[in-house]
Amino acid sequence: MPEVSNRTLLRPLALASLTANIALVVTGAAVRLTGSGLGCPTWPRCTEESYTTTPEMGINGVIEFGNRVLGIVLGLIALACFVAALLERPRRTSLVVLALVAGLGIPGQGVIGGITVLTDLNPWVVGLHFLLSMALIAVTYALWKRTFEGDxxxxxxxxxxxxxxxxxxxxxxxxxxxxxxxxxxxxxxxxxxxxxxxxxxxxxxxxxxxxxxxxxxxxxxxxxxxxxxxxxxxxxxxxxxxxxxxxxxxxxxxxxxxxxxxxxxxxxxxxxxxxxxxxxxxxxxxxxxxxxxHEPPAAPLPAEHPTTAPAPAPVA
Known part of the structure; x- marks a missing residue:
């Protein structure tokens, strides 16, 4: 079947992207529930001198920095999805678009996350951070499911x-x-x-x-x-x-x-x-x-009845 491309690479990557987006929500909840929202008090650095957490920042710094690292991992998975969608043969525009949207959402999450820190955890910005995750879950779910479908x-x-x-x-x-x-x-x-x-x-x-x-x-x-x-x-x-x-x-x-x-x-x-x-x-x-x-096969046409009379039997 020429229209069915090999999705052994894109399908698990799309599922991994969906799973990672859900994990990002859970780790984001851990940041908020442990009081680690300002564990890294600046952005994009964790401190004024370092991009990573320091021992002096304690467990709160580790939790906040871990959430940021997961965001980077999520971005790499999204990039891999986009490349896999481009390599599909035949290439399917719907998969490429979904992978691109999912990928663009990751830097969007980073920017909103940065604004969250810079506004000292403004609850409306924090809420927007969560809702963008819900939108990305919808996009990555669609990407995953579309790998099981045709066009x-x-x-x-x-x-x-x-x-x-x-x-x-x-x-x-x-x-x-x-x-x-x-x-x-x-x-x-x-x-x-x-x-x-x-x-x-x-x-x-x-x-x-x-x-x-x-x-x-x-x-x-x-x-x-x-x-x-x-x-x-x-x-x-x-x-x-x-x-x-x-x-x-x-x-x-x-x-x-x-x-x-x-x-x-x-x-x-x-x-x-x-x-x-x-x-x-x-x-x-x-x-x-x-x-x-593929379109379902058309129903077979009824057999045509003969239009000529059968030949007469030979005379003995």
Missing amino acids: RPRRSLVPAPLPALARLTAVVSAAVLVLGVVVTGSGPHAGDENAKRNGLDPEAISQAHADAVFLLIGLSVALWFALRAVRAPGAAIRAAGLLVVVELAQGLIGFVQYFTHLPVLLVGAHMLGACLVWVATLNVLWRLRERPF
Whole structure:
């Protein structure tokens, strides 16, 4: 099949890029939760004299510097993805574009990270740092999934109303992430004891966040039932069911951390859970459509009936 190129290199690199972007969120949470946000008090250097941490900076310097190093590793993986996409034969424009966007997001993260340090951990800038990570997770997930697909036009696997319901669920999932960022900016874990908060009422913002979570779970359950009702492909039904399970687990962590006054380990688990909810949401969208490598074969034409009468039998 000439249209199916060898993706043994790009596919694992794309998965590594997706995984590293999730890991960057988790290590970024560790920076904030351990009060290491200014462990390296300058940028791009760690100190005025050194690009690396020093023994005098202690564990906070190590944690912050480790997060910066992971960002560099992520950039190298993104560069490798872009080169692998260029080397594909035949080259696929969609893969090259996705790899390029994922790569350009890395220096963007570095710039926002630098602004975060230079503004003494402004909560709105910190939130933007997180949301860019969510965008990069979406791009790298798309890059990874596209290595399993062809370039034929996208084809829906379910009736028309269901993709619309899935897109609405994704929009609400994104809104939950945004509200979670606002909640974080109003809470106690600022990344440094002297960092300012956004000044909003934590209880009111947390209630709005919880309301959005209930809406998201309701939409996800409705989507699961609807997919079962129309006998959608099993992969799509399982993806919707997995989304509901991940959301319920994330919601449980969220409620426990709120009523136990935000212990560090639970907040870190909630940050990881936010990434998993987002990936599960993207997985549902992907399972409702396909891009085949080839058009399905056309149905065979019916055999033509003979138009002439059979020859008469010979006379004895």
